[in-house]
Amino acid sequence: MSSPRLERMKDAVRSLYDRNRQRGTAPWCGRDYDFVCPSMGTYPFQWFWDSCFHAVALSHLDPERARIEVRSLLANAQPDGFVAHVTFWQREKYEDMLATYSIAYRTPYLSDCIQPPLLAEAVQAAARGEGGAAFLAEVTPAVRRYYDWLDRIRDPDRDGLVATLQPDESGLDHAPKYDAYLGISGLAPEEFTTAWERVAGPYAEVGRDPDRMFGLDLFVVEDVLVNTVYAENEGVLAELLERTGDTAGAEEMRRRARRSTTALVEKCYDRDAGLFFDLAGAEEEMLRTNSISSLMPLLLPDLPAPIAATLIDHLEDPREYSAPFPVPSVAMNVPSFSAGPVGKLVWRGPSWMNTNWYLSRGLRRHGRTDLASVLEDRSARLVEEHGFREYYNPLTGEGAGARDFSWTGIVVDMLARREGEA
Numbered sequence: 001m002s003s004p005r006l007e008r009m010k011d012a013v014r015s016l017y018d019r020n021r022q023r024g025t026a027p028w029c030g031r032d033y034d035f036v037c038p039s040m041g042t043y044p045f046q047w048f049w050d051s052c053f054h055a056v057a058l059s060h061l062d063p064e065r066a067r068i069e070v071r072s073l074l075a076n077a078q079p080d081g082f083v084a085h086v087t088f089w090q091r092e093k094y095e096d097m098l099a100t101y102s103i104a105y106r107t108p109y110l111s112d113c114i115q116p117p118l119l120a121e122a123v124q125a126a127a128r129g130e131g132g133a134a135f136l137a138e139v140t141p142a143v144r145r146y147y148d149w150l151d152r153i154r155d156p157d158r159d160g161l162v163a164t165l166q167p168d169e170s171g172l173d174h175a176p177k178y179d180a181y182l183g184i185s186g187l188a189p190e191e192f193t194t195a196w197e198r199v200a201g202p203y204a205e206v207g208r209d210p211d212r213m214f215g216l217d218l219f220v221v222e223d224v225l226v227n228t229v230y231a232e233n234e235g236v237l238a239e240l241l242e243r244t245g246d247t248a249g250a251e252e253m254r255r256r257a258r259r260s261t262t263a264l265v266e267k268c269y270d271r272d273a274g275l276f277f278d279l280a281g282a283e284e285e286m287l288r289t290n291s292i293s294s295l296m297p298l299l300l301p302d303l304p305a306p307i308a309a310t311l312i313d314h315l316e317d318p319r320e321y322s323a324p325f326p327v328p329s330v331a332m333n334v335p336s337f338s339a340g341p342v343g344k345l346v347w348r349g350p351s352w353m354n355t356n357w358y359l360s361r362g363l364r365r366h367g368r369t370d371l372a373s374v375l376e377d378r379s380a381r382l383v384e385e386h387g388f389r390e391y392y393n394p395l396t397g398e399g400a401g402a403r404d405f406s407w408t409g410i411v412v413d414m415l416a417r418r419e420g421e422a
């Protein structure tokens with residue numbers, strides 16, 4: 001039986017998701033859509049990793065709605081396996097919003113980018129309960145094609161780590177870890193736009209052909225957050241394949257999951273700092289900014305115990321991450337850290353619910369249920385006191401960015417895990 005607190009949270013998320021639900025038929029592809037958008041005010045379209053978080057939250061409210069969310073996400077999966085980071089289902093209605101969005105398009109309705117690949121986790125959650133097996137049989141082939149696409153197209157050096165070709169692909173759009181690599185020295189939005197144009201122009205000239213974009217070596221980042229999610233999801237996909245009777249496929253995905261985890265530890269872990277760092281460019285230079293990405297491998301069950309313990313030390317350090325309302329997206333002792341919003345720039349210090357979700361799960365997996373429980377409790381308090389905001393000030397708890405922001409609803413899964421429901 002759920003606690004009254006969890007029940008209240010479920011009701012709040014249910015009502016939020018009813019407000020942010022987008023339903024209709026898209027004339028451009030002749031398909032119906034039905035998904036929860038990140039926020040009606042600022043993000044009315046279907047974003048990839050947002051939708052995956054929504055599916056996990058929905059699986060606690062109504063598994064059928066979670067399946068509908070995933071089906072909408074996969075409705076425009078491309079024959080080669082690619083799934084866009086944004087589907088602009090109803091773009092005609094919000095044309096003005098796109099004027100300032102620095103993004104590449106595959107078609108007018110699909111972006112040509114990826115986002116952190118948690119599709120397998122979304123499918124696993126949506127397959128809860130009755131009807132789950134049929135749903136798995138229905139969607140697993142497309143899910144497998146998506147991870148095969150990532151492996152084939154986004155890992156040209158074949159080390160088990162996929163690369164992003166522009167900052168937004170990590171989901172951490174303006175994170176300071178990219179500043180020096182992108183040649184950004186201030187906080188003026190124009191600097192970020194110009195940095196994007198320096199990459200986007202040459203990409204367009206090579207027809208956005210992935211091999212040639214990699215060849216340009218303008219922005220190639222083997223991102224720790226993206227690859228932690230990738231490794232985790234290769235493992236989850238192995239389980240899904242096992243459940244659908246594809247033993248050989250499951251074995252292959254387990255092999256890939258091990259390869260990605262090993263590569264993260266061998267290539268991205270800096271023993272002196274006791275932190276993971278992204279690798280940039282063909283030379284794979286470490287981007288040494290202490291940020292939330294640096295801690296993410298805590299999620300991986302196979303992470304060697306001494307490394308997990310070191311990451312937890314960072315998490316507990318009041319100079320770095322142990323804020324009153326954790327977990328800040330940049331360590332507080334990094335000069336570029338900002339507790340409050342920095343105009344429209346995101347991921348420069350505030351705490352976000354999706355990274356809290358991953359870290360609390362990592363803490364549980366590595367035996368720190370005490371700390372996981374505190375993190376889950378503080379996360380729920382943020383929502384209870386300040387509403388479903390896009391992100392929160394780690395020092396005061398004050399909410400900022402978009403209002404009625406959907407992925408913050410992932411907090412229901414955190415509370416459910418705490419109560420042993422998930």
Ligand code: GLC
Binds near residue numbers: 171
């Ligand atoms: C911002 C975030 C990105 C998210 C999108 C929609 O761009 O940085 O991660 O997917 O908003 O919520």
